[in-house]
Amino acid sequence: MAATEFTLDDLRRILSEGAGDDFDLDGDILDTTFEDLGYESLALLETGVRIGREYGIELDDATLTDIETPRQFVEAVNNQLGLIDQVA
Template identity: 85%
Template sequence: MATTSFTLDDLRRILREGAGEDVDLDGSILDTPFEDLGYESLALLETGVRIGREYGIELDDATLTDIETPRQFIEAVNEQLARASQAA
C-alpha cells in the first residue's frame, strides 16, 4: 500500500476491529498507557500483525513489546512506512 502516514484515527480503527466497538478510545489518548486503556501486550502484538497486513510493513515483536502509548505505536508504524517507501 502506498500510504505514507499512519494516524491516531487509523490506530483507533484497528484497535476497535480487534477488540470491538465498545472500547473507549475517544478523547486525548496519545500519551495514555495502553495498560490504562485496557490493552495488554498480546493485544498489541495482534494489532501489529493487523497493521502489517494492511499496510505492507513488518513490526517486530521487540518493538511492539516496548511500546507503551498510542503515540509510540504511531511513531513506530510511521518509521516502518518511511523505510518501506524509501526501499521502493
C-alpha cells in the same frame, strides 16, 4: 505508490476492529498507556499483525513489546513506512 501516513484515527480503527467497542478510545489518548486503556500485550501484538497486513510493513515483536502509548505506536508504524515520526 507513496506510503500514506499512519494516524491515531487509523490506530483507533484497527484497535476497535480487533477488540470491538469495549474500550474507550475517544478523546486525547496519545500519551495514555495501553495498560490504562485496558489493552494487554497480546492485543498489541495482534494489532501489529493487522497493521502489517494492511500497510505492508513488519513490526517486530521487540518493537511492539516496548510500545506503551498510542503515540509510540503511531510513530513506530510511520518509522517503518519511512515517514517522519511526528504525531500532531
